[in-house]
Amino acid sequence: xxxxxxxxxxxxxxxxxxxxxxxxxxxxxxxxxxxxxxxxxxxxxxxxxxxxxxxxxxxxxxxxxxxxxxxxxxxxxxxxxxxxxxxxxxxxxxxxxxxxxxxxxxxxxxxxxxxxxxxxxxxxxxxxxxxxxxxxxxxxxxxxxxxxxxxxxxxxxxxxxxxxxxxxxxxxxxxxxxxxxxxxxxxxxxxxxxxxxxxxxxxxxxxxxxxxxxxxxxxxxxxxxxxxxx
Amino acid sequence: xxxxxxxxxxxxxxxxxxxxxxxxxxxxxxxxxxxxxxxxxxxxxxxxxxxxxxxxxxxxxxxxxxxxxxxxxxxxxxxxxxxxxxxxxxxxxxxxxxxxxxxxxxxxxxxxxxxxxxxxxxxxxxxxxxxxxxxxxxxxxxxxxx
Numbered sequence: 001x002x003x004x005x006x007x008x009x010x011x012x013x014x015x016x017x018x019x020x021x022x023x024x025x026x027x028x029x030x031x032x033x034x035x036x037x038x039x040x041x042x043x044x045x046x047x048x049x050x051x052x053x054x055x056x057x058x059x060x061x062x063x064x065x066x067x068x069x070x071x072x073x074x075x076x077x078x079x080x081x082x083x084x085x086x087x088x089x090x091x092x093x094x095x096x097x098x099x100x101x102x103x104x105x106x107x108x109x110x111x112x113x114x115x116x117x118x119x120x121x122x123x124x125x126x127x128x129x130x131x132x133x134x135x136x137x138x139x140x141x142x143x144x145x146x147x148x149x150x151x152x153x154x155x156x157x158x159x160x161x162x163x164x165x166x167x168x169x170x171x172x173x174x175x176x177x178x179x180x181x182x183x184x185x186x187x188x189x190x191x192x193x194x195x196x197x198x199x200x201x202x203x204x205x206x207x208x209x210x211x212x213x214x215x216x217x218x219x220x221x222x223x224x225x226x227x228x229x230x
Numbered sequence: 231x232x233x234x235x236x237x238x239x240x241x242x243x244x245x246x247x248x249x250x251x252x253x254x255x256x257x258x259x260x261x262x263x264x265x266x267x268x269x270x271x272x273x274x275x276x277x278x279x280x281x282x283x284x285x286x287x288x289x290x291x292x293x294x295x296x297x298x299x300x301x302x303x304x305x306x307x308x309x310x311x312x313x314x315x316x317x318x319x320x321x322x323x324x325x326x327x328x329x330x331x332x333x334x335x336x337x338x339x340x341x342x343x344x345x346x347x348x349x350x351x352x353x354x355x356x357x358x359x360x361x362x363x364x365x366x367x368x369x370x371x372x373x374x375x376x
Contacts, residue, residue: 054326
């Protein structure tokens with residue numbers, strides 16, 4: 001039962017050189033995020049971002065069953081993009097991954113660049129593109145916000161899982177069929193994405209009802225927020 | 231804002247501390263893919279086949295007090311998981327909130343004051359996103375939050 005608690009890429013699955021390259025990629029990506037995040041981060045968004053990171057940590061512990069013998073958990077990119085924006089959101093997910101790797105021994109230290117690239121950078125970027133697009137074209141209703149969270153989650157999670165497949169193609173330490181791994185990862189993560197989407201939609205719709213002014217996506221990607229400013 | 235933060239933290243603590251005991255114990259999507267191709271015995275040890283998990287190496291910090299979402303020395307798994315979750319939520323909030331607070335914009339009235347070098351690349355696309363949140367009317371009480 002012990003090893004089922006691990007949920008991110010462990011050491012040894014991807015070889016050393018490729019893991020090292022992705023540490024550089026992750027550091028560079030996060031540096032860009034810090035630069036851009038400073039524009040968004042004010043006295044109100046900073047504590048909100050801390051809360052979003054803590055919330056993602058909590059929900060990542062809640063593995064839900066997607067098939068017999070297979071579970072999944074939230075990655076958090078879509079939730080973070082909608083609540084605190086793409087740049088701060090990527091930093092929230094990265095913070096969670098760093099705490100998990102350094103304190104909870106989940107996600108290898110050698111693999112930290114791979115995990116950050118997939119979940120904090122790739123998954124969040126995909127979610128951002130979809131959220132920005134969908135909120136511009138969908139009607140301005142709370143249902144649209146929920147639907148946006150659901151759709152962006154499914155795509156964001158699948159794209160993040162394909163990030164792993166790409167890394168495996170570059171530096172996988174076993175001789176396995178890449179097509180088989182891609183099919184398993186994408187298939188299972190479509191189901192996980194639906195679960196993530198339901199959690200993300202419930203969360204952002206709840207926040208939008210209570211404090212619409214705290215939902216970054218409603219401020220940034222729409223001309224007017226759904227509700228009155230608090 | 232303060233009320234919202236406290237309520238949000240409470241929900242997170244409840245999820246990590248209590249609801250986490252109902253989490254599925256099955257391997258997650260990535261772990262499932264890593265185990266595909268191998269056979270396992272009742273203890274979860276690999277007995278044959280070829281799979282990614284065979285190459286898995288120990289975590290460098292596998293002996294740390296909160297490793298694997300438990301607390302070393304607490305044998306009751308529910309309690310151990312729940313308390314480690316509570317610790318994780320508080321730690322993530324403290325580290326994340328602290329870092330975000332440190333790198334935040336200090337002067338809401340003068341967005342470009344501290345970083346003229348950022349402006350050429352950053353401002354055209356960022357200002358529509360950032361400016362609504364700047365409105366001083368939104369949060370007179372929020373200044374005291376941290």
